[in-house]
Amino acid sequence: MSSDPWGKNVLVEFDEGIAWVTLNRPEKRNAMSPDLNSEMLLTLDALETDERCGVIVLTGAGEAFSAGMDLREYFRATDDGPQAKRMQVYRTAATWQWRRLLTYFKPTIAMVNGWCFGGAFTPMAACDIAIAADEATFGVSEVNWGIIPGGNVSKVLSVIMNYRKALYYIMSGETFDGKKAAELGVVTESVPKAQLRERTRAVAQSLLKKNPTAVRQAKIAFKYVDEMSWDESAEYLSAKSDQLRVVDPEKGRAEGMKKFLDDKEYRPGLGEYKRDK
Ligand code: ACO
Ligand code: V55
Numbered sequence: 001m002s003s004d005p006w007g008k009n010v011l012v013e014f015d016e017g018i019a020w021v022t023l024n025r026p027e028k029r030n031a032m033s034p035d036l037n038s039e040m041l042l043t044l045d046a047l048e049t050d051e052r053c054g055v056i057v058l059t060g061a062g063e064a065f066s067a068g069m070d071l072r073e074y075f076r077a078t079d080d081g082p083q084a085k086r087m088q089v090y091r092t093a094a095t096w097q098w099r100r101l102l103t104y105f106k107p108t109i110a111m112v113n114g115w116c117f118g119g120a121f122t123p124m125a126a127c128d129i130a131i132a133a134d135e136a137t138f139g140v141s142e143v144n145w146g147i148i149p150g151g152n153v154s155k156v157l158s159v160i161m162n163y164r165k166a167l168y169y170i171m172s173g174e175t176f177d178g179k180k181a182a183e184l185g186v187v188t189e190s191v192p193k194a195q196l197r198e199r200t201r202a203v204a205q206s207l208l209k210k211n212p213t214a215v216r217q218a219k220i221a222f223k224y225v226d227e228m229s230w231d232e233s234a235e236y237l238s239a240k241s242d243q244l245r246v247v248d249p250e251k252g253r254a255e256g257m258k259k260f261l262d263d264k265e266y267r268p269g270l271g272e273y274k275r276d277k
Contacts, residue, residue, distance in 0.1 A: 068118030
């Protein structure tokens with residue numbers, strides 16, 4: 001018997017350093033139920049220390065990325081029940097959707113293959129990178145169901161989206177496609193659905209080629225500075241840089257300097273080195 005926490009509402013496949021993590025309730029368009037949320041939380045915790053996982057790709061089974069929170073199991077079933085139980089269900093959702101994902105130890109990519117509604121914006125936006133199918137449909141649809149974008153959907157929108165655009169989509173519930181999502185900065189890029197997996201795989205593989213400690217420290221630093229003053233940020237970034245030298249087992253800083261200054265044979269993304277050695 002496998003002791004993996006995933007396997008029912010969440011599937012995980014390992015593929016050369018990539019862990020493909022799939023929300024797996026296709027018949028419910030991967031709506032996030034309390035059971036799914038508990039499984040995702042355990043899955044993220046397990047993958048954080050799993051050596052087969054160097055980067056996470058979060059996606060959805062079937063036609064949907066995720067149709068948001070499960071209106072039946074997450075809201076209706078808990079609305080009139082004990083407050084303590086409801087808070088526990090909400091907290092589990094929040095814990096994986098943004099607390100864990102925002103500063104996850106490994107790079108995270110949301111691969112938005114289809115429908116992305118309401119509560120699905122939280123994990124999508126909490127991933128470091130989001131790549132959508134041009135054909136995907138996005139909607140901040142809460143207003144249609146007499147609720148507001150909670151679960152920190154409004155907060156993530158205030159970070160990733162322009163103020164006027166965010167308010168417009170929050171108040172109108174109007175949908176937009178993957179191309180528009182890229183234009184709005186809601187996703188990093190969008191590609192035709194036929195190329196989505198291949199493109200996502202290429203991005204994931206390019207991240208895996210970088211020094212993982214440097215990538216991690218850069219990402220985490222970026223996420224935290226947002227809410228700091230300039231002075232705090234400068235001080236924190238300086239400390240974070242020093243920390244990187246200490247915690248990097250590859251000693252990438254010394255290696256990086258040597259590659260550029262002494263060996264002169266490394267030009268990431270720029271082709272052949274042209275200067276005289
Ligand atoms: N909560 C609960 N059940 C859902 C949800 C949801 N968010 N989304 C889809 N489902 C269920 C449907 O009730 C249906 O269940 P059934 O087969 O038992 O009747 C099943 O998934 C398939 O849904 P359909 O509507 O039949 O699928 P279709 O492909 O036609 O449409 C779509 C997909 C557009 C995603 C549609 O299901 C939809 O609009 N869902 C709601 C999207 C939404 O607004 N989500 C935000 C919720 S609010 C929040 O997240 C905080
Ligand atoms: C919403 C989402 C939630 C939640 C409460 O967007 C409301 C609606 C993502 O979790 O806990």
